Amino acid sequence: MKPIKVGLLGLGTVGTGVVRIVEGHQEDLLNQVGAPIEIEKVLVQNKNKQRSINIAPGKLTDDPWEIIRDPEIDIIIEVMGGIEQTKEYILEALSLGKHVVTANKDLMALYGPEILARAQEKQCDVMYEASVAGGIPIIRTLLDGLSSDRITKVMGIVNGTTNYILTKMSQEGAAYADVLKEAQELGYAEADPTSDVEGLDAARKMTILATLGFRSNVSLDDVDVQGISSVSREDIAYAKRLGYEMKLLGIAERQDEYISVSVQPTMVRHTHPIASVNGVFNAVYVHGEAVGETMFYGAGAGELPTATSVVADLLAISKNLKLGVNGKNQLPTYREKKLKTDEQIASKYFLLLHVDDKAGVLARITQAFAEFEVSLESVVQQPNPTLPEAEIVIITHDASKAAMQKVLKAFQSMEVVKSVKSVYRVEG
Numbered sequence: 001m002k003p004i005k006v007g008l009l010g011l012g013t014v015g016t017g018v019v020r021i022v023e024g025h026q027e028d029l030l031n032q033v034g035a036p037i038e039i040e041k042v043l044v045q046n047k048n049k050q051r052s053i054n055i056a057p058g059k060l061t062d063d064p065w066e067i068i069r070d071p072e073i074d075i076i077i078e079v080m081g082g083i084e085q086t087k088e089y090i091l092e093a094l095s096l097g098k099h100v101v102t103a104n105k106d107l108m109a110l111y112g113p114e115i116l117a118r119a120q121e122k123q124c125d126v127m128y129e130a131s132v133a134g135g136i137p138i139i140r141t142l143l144d145g146l147s148s149d150r151i152t153k154v155m156g157i158v159n160g161t162t163n164y165i166l167t168k169m170s171q172e173g174a175a176y177a178d179v180l181k182e183a184q185e186l187g188y189a190e191a192d193p194t195s196d197v198e199g200l201d202a203a204r205k206m207t208i209l210a211t212l213g214f215r216s217n218v219s220l221d222d223v224d225v226q227g228i229s230s231v232s233r234e235d236i237a238y239a240k241r242l243g244y245e246m247k248l249l250g251i252a253e254r255q256d257e258y259i260s261v262s263v264q265p266t267m268v269r270h271t272h273p274i275a276s277v278n279g280v281f282n283a284v285y286v287h288g289e290a291v292g293e294t295m296f297y298g299a300g301a302g303e304l305p306t307a308t309s310v311v312a313d314l315l316a317i318s319k320n321l322k323l324g325v326n327g328k329n330q331l332p333t334y335r336e337k338k339l340k341t342d343e344q345i346a347s348k349y350f351l352l353l354h355v356d357d358k359a360g361v362l363a364r365i366t367q368a369f370a371e372f373e374v375s376l377e378s379v380v381q382q383p384n385p386t387l388p389e390a391e392i393v394i395i396t397h398d399a400s401k402a403a404m405q406k407v408l409k410a411f412q413s414m415e416v417v418k419s420v421k422s423v424y425r426v427e428g
């Protein structure tokens, strides 16, 4: 039994987990693959760094080409991060006939189609289960488990940092800036948290999920993105009072042949299963025409959960190697992409307005909704003794994004509307 040889690019959080699982689960891997799996070489930036695992010093290198161009290596695992240079390494590895596992959502969201096309051309496998929702096998679910169905909706909490922040704000009434600082101190949020809190990390993951769910090449530019940095504790308190939880949701929807993909803070009805996903946990809700509702929950990041997905991909490629069937079906897309217009994108909305507290104001406000055919589910004036104005909370029925934009524009020229404090999408 000839061993399968692996080159590992990166020995940080995920790379360390990969070594632990490959070494700790050798017997299971051997039984499933029928050959030993050996980590032959490991790329790091700093060979002298103290590591939490033992790696024979001869295996460490700081020269990527020593691994990528090693003819003995069958599979490259990329867990170093980065985009442009990493893409170059992966394309070269594929050109040399090596199979690739990557956990890199930034790379796959931007260059997935190009990388998968090279893999197809070279009859190689590229697998990227860990790139979305760490330990949750959602990519395999969309590619295989639900492949017989037509997916209508993929809705996910796919960023643990923002879910941790929103959960703390909801459960403790804490302010955004205080929780963000605490998340940074605990190591959940990066020193520069922009990509997480402004929704870019979630948007990249939703690009990957929407592409697989709808079998169309969705690109990052197709995703309408809004992060959580402007969510206030007052918004969250209102959400709770009305029976909702605030979540940063990625939502990909298909109606007929038309799709939309967005990431935004969303008020989720507390009875929806995704409303109870708290802390750093991730969850992806998938609705299919035939299967109906499904939901997948688990750790979205972390050493061992993420490495579990990486090593599952390594196993899948190794089994293909033994069967001689690598690179047979690398391109998951076959449907033309048709994006919904703002007239076609519909959802319920929550609005919080500060308005003049005098006769006829409510009538004028509801008239603006009526003019653009937005139907209202509820209108409540909340007593707020700290304000000179009246505070009005409105929840609409399903309304088009275009109609809501017109209503908001109309409010700008209404003197009685002092400010539109918040507007959120509502789910459930």
Ligand code: NAP
Pocket (backbone or CB within 6 Å): 009, 010, 011, 012, 013, 014, 015, 043, 044, 045, 046, 047, 049, 062, 078, 079, 080, 081, 082, 103, 104, 105, 106, 130, 131, 134, 300, 301, 302, 303, 306
């Ligand atoms: P990390 O802890 O920062 O580790 C990165 C590793 O790559 C380090 O070992 C580093 O070397 C090495 N490295 C980075 N740039 C290099 C370069 N130019 N040349 C040589 N070596 C280089 O990163 P991570 O958290 O493990 O994440 C790795 C990838 O997995 C990223 O794409 C990330 O988005 C993805 N991911 C991570 C998680 C998670 O929970 N962390 C979850 C899902 C996906 P040194 O050790 O010498 O510094």
Ligand code: HSE
Pocket (backbone or CB within 6 Å): 134, 158, 159, 160, 161, 162, 196, 201, 300, 301
């Ligand atoms: N920054 C990401 C998160 C890590 O908070 O979910 C996993 O991709």
